[in-house]
Amino acid sequence: MSTTGRPDANAPAASDIAARLDDAEFVRFVAAADGDAVAAMGLFARTLDARDTPYQATVAPIPERADRATDADLTVTIGRTATTADLTLGVETVASATAFEAASENGSPDPLLALAGIVAAGEVPSGTPLEAAQAMGLERRPGLAVPTTDPVDGLAHSTIVTAPFSGTEDAAAQLLADVDTDQRDEATRRRIASLVALAVAGDESGTERGTHAVERLLRPYVGGPFETIGGYADVLDAVARDRPGLAVALAMGSLDTETALDSWRTHGARAHAALSAARTGRYDGLFVVRCDEPAPVDTIARLARDFRSPEPVVLVVADGEAAAIGPADAAIGDAVQRAAHAVDGEGAGTSTRGRARFDADETEFVLAFREAQ
Template identity: 55%
Template sequence: MSTTGRSPAETPAASDVAVRLRAAEFVRLVAAATGDGVAAATLLTSALDGETPYQLSVTPLPETAARDTEADCTLAVGRPVDGADITLGTETHPASLTAHEVGVELGSGDPIAAIAGALAAGADRDEAVLGLAEDVDLTRRPGIASPTADPVDGLAHSTFLHAPFSGSTDDAADALTGLDLPDELSEDDHRRVASLAALAVTGTDASERATVSVERFLRPLVGGPCETVDGYADVLDATARDAPGQAVALALGHADPESAFDTWRTHATEAHSALSTATTGRYDGLFAVKCDGTVPVGTVARLAADFRSPEPVVLALGEGCAEARRLPESTVHVGQIVEQASADVGGTGRGTSLRGRARFETDPAEFLLAFREKL
C-alpha cells in the first residue's frame, strides 16, 4: 500500500507547523505507539531541543491522551488527540515525512529516521522515500529487510512478511539449508534468500495481496543504525508497541541495539504465532482473526491484512483488546466503527479512518458481533 500521497486537507504544511513551533513557549507532543509515531516525535523533539521546552509522551490507542500539562501548542503525532493544535500522520501521509520537513525548516531533520518511520507506517519506497535516501547516499541491494546480518534472524523475526517459517528460527534455518550459504553473503546469495522469501509467502493461506506486500521485505535500503533501514523500521515499530521508552531511546540513538533486537524478536514471535494459530472467520467485507490470550493485535492485524485477508477490513482480537485495519480498496472509517462497537460492549475504542483499537472486558466474540453490526 502506498501511504505517501499528500492530501492538503489532512496534512498541514511543514512551514506552517514550523512557524507555530517557533512561536511556542512550551510544546506538548503525544505520539502513537508505532514506529512512525515515535520516529516523527523524536524528529520534532530534535528540532526543538535547546530552543523550546517540550514534553513527549508515547500513548497507545485507545487511550484518550487527555491534557496533563499546560502547553501553548499540542501536537498529535500519528494518532488523534482531543484538543490538539496540530495533527500529523493520522491518515495516509506518514507523520515522519512531515516531521522531517518541519525539522529542515527549523534547521534540523534526519532523512534516515524519516525513511524508517515512513516504512514502519507502510509506505512504499516511492519517489519521496528514495529521494531522502539519495540525500544521505543510501542504496538498495538484493536481499531481505533485516536489522541484522543473519538471514535466519531476518526470515524468522521480520514483521514485513508472514510465511511458514515466520516466528521460528529453526524453521527459518531449515528453509535456508538448501541454499548452502557462506558466512559472508554475496549479492547473488542475498538474491537467493530474497527469492526464497518471495516464494514462501504464496502458500495456500496467502491472499492475492501477499505477492505485492512481500515486496516491502525485498531489496532493502542498506545503512543506518542497523543492517538495513527497512530492518530498523521493523525494530522501531516493535519496540514502540511493546517498550515505548526503549523505542524513543533507539530513535534518539541512546538505546542498546541488541536489547532492542531482543524486543523485536519476542514481539515478532508472538505476532506470527498468534496469526498462525488463530481461528479465522470470513464475513461480508470482514476477515476476523481470533487469537487466544494477550497478543500484539496491532501487528497481527497488519500481517493478516497484508498476507492473509481476502476481505477489505481486518479485525484481530485477543483477550480484552482488538485492532481493526482497512485495506486501500475500502472506504469505511475504521476508527469510528471501533469506537461505536466498543461503546456497545462497555469498552473504549478510538482510531483513524485507517485503523482503530479497542479495549473491553467482555468476550471477544461479543465485540466481533458488535463490530460486524456497525460495519
C-alpha cells in the first residue's frame, strides 16, 4: 500500500475539500500517526463540530491498513491512503496548510494548531496560518522552541534536536549550569540559545547538517496551549506516534497539557536513549541505525538524518519495525514497500518517508532495503 507518487499530483483543492465536507452528513477521517496529519484532522473535526456534522476520527499508523466499512458518506485520508478513501490529502504536501485553507472556507480555524502541524511536517511557519496567528498577536522571541517554561526540561526531552544534552535532565542541566534558568529576560534566552547552538556544533558525533537543523529549535514563535509553536508541534508529533487516541484529543483541544507533556517526555527519553545506544552502519548513500529494543523508529530516523547521518538516506530498524527517511528523489516509500514484501512483511510510505513491519531478521530487511534502493 505504498502511497508514493499517487495522490498529490491530483490532490483536491482546498475549496473542493470544503465543498465535499459541507455536503457530507457523516464523515470518516483517517490520519497517519504524525503531528501534521493529526493537526489537519483536528482542524477539520473542529469545523464539523461547529456545525453539528457527525464524524469519526481514526489514527492509523503506516503500514497499518485503514480500510474499514462504515456508514460514512465521505471518507478522508490524511497523510496516507486507503482504498476506500473519497479524498486524500497531505501525502506529498503539508496536510495542515491545506486543512486550514479548507476550513477557512466556512469558519475560522485555529491558526496555532495549523502552524503546529506545519512545523511538525518539518516546514517553516508561513502563509495564511501565520498571517492569521500574527493578527492574533503571535510573535517571535529569542530562546528555544520547547513546550515548557523550564529550558532544562525542554532540552532534555525535545525531539527537534539531539546532542550530548539530550535524553536526561541532568545532561541538559549540565549544559545550562552557569545560567539562571529562572530568568525569563531576553538576554538569558539568547544565552541559552547560543549555548545550545554551540553544543550542537561541537558535538563529536554530529554532522554539518546538524548545525543547520538546530535552527528549528531557535528563536521560536510564542503562543498556543504550550510555551511555543515549535514545542506544540513536538508534543503533537510525539503523542501521535506513541498514543494516537490522546493525539486526537490534543488536536481537538480537549486533552490537558500535563497529560500530553508526560507522553512527550516519555517519547523523547526513549528516542534519545535508543539512538545513543544504537549500532550504526554506513553504506553508499545509506546510514543504518539498529536498535536492540523496541523504539520510536520514526523519530529516531528523523533525528539521525538531521544530526548523525553522513548519508542522505537513513534506515532505522528495531524489534520488527523499520522507518526510513530521505530526499524525495530516493522514492523512500516504494523502497520500503519492496523491502518489506521481500521478507514477507508490510511496508508503505511517501517519496520521503517509509515504514515497515516484518518478522524476519533485521539484517535480511536491511539487505532487502539496500537492494530496493
